[in-house]
Amino acid sequence: MFWHSDCNKFFNISKYLYICIMRKISDLKELKELQSSTEKTWLLLYKSGSQQSDCAFSNFDTIQRDNKSEILCSADVNKVRDIHPVYNISSVPSLLYFEKNNLKNIVKGCHSAKQFNSIFDKSAYVADFSEDVKPVKNVTVYTTPTCSWCTTVKRHLDENGIQYREVNVAADQKAAEAMIKKSGQQGVPQTEINGQIVVGFDKTRINSLLGIN
DSSP states (O other): OEEETTTTEEEOSSSBOOOBOEEEOOSHHHHHHHHHHSSEEEEEEEOTTOHHHHHHHHHHTTOOBOOTTEEEEEEETTTOOSSTTTTTOOSSSEEEEEETTEEEEEEESOOOHHHHHHHHHHHHHHHHTGGGOOOOOOEEEEEOTTOHHHHHHHHHHHHTTOOOEEEETTTOHHHHHHHHHHHSOOOSOEEEETTEEEESOOHHHHHHHHTOO
16 A cells, blocks of 8 residues: 555555545645645634644544545644635634535534534535525524533534534623623523524524524
8 A cells, every 4th residue: 555645545456445634725725726626625724722623623634534526624724824714714613615616614613533524424415405405594602611511502503514603702791791682691502593592502492493303
């Protein structure tokens, strides 16, 4: 078995294998070149030194995909500064899914390698049937760094490919006051879905509002 660096492939004399592994991206130009050469591109944007980002990168780096039509890559926003503004990414880690040059999905947070693979498969399936996909919901999750149920809510949204905006009310007093005004509750997590507030991890109601089966 030997390594072919140009194609991100392993070849075995007795058996032909293709293993897609993670590639580090240096700038937007390189990303665009990759997108033009493959059908599907997965890009993990992360910030080295951040606990959540380091968790995401560590797990993402272990993934090997047997799929010739996709490329896995990553970019550290500490070093690569011309990608996230183009796609309006304001928080990391964020996993971006492209079909050619078209951004199809954004999934936030740290996930295990198994969860990442599940996200890959589900997002690709949804994109293949995009004509049947319902309009994107406007979702905001109000959290604090020490809230374990907040992590549970975010993981549930991530696993179902739901895009959302996270607001840390411990660091934003005005956002905290706005949240309390909307719900009448101080506790987190609170999930706002198209203007409707769900306090705590009420999975049934969240799924109902998001159309998750």
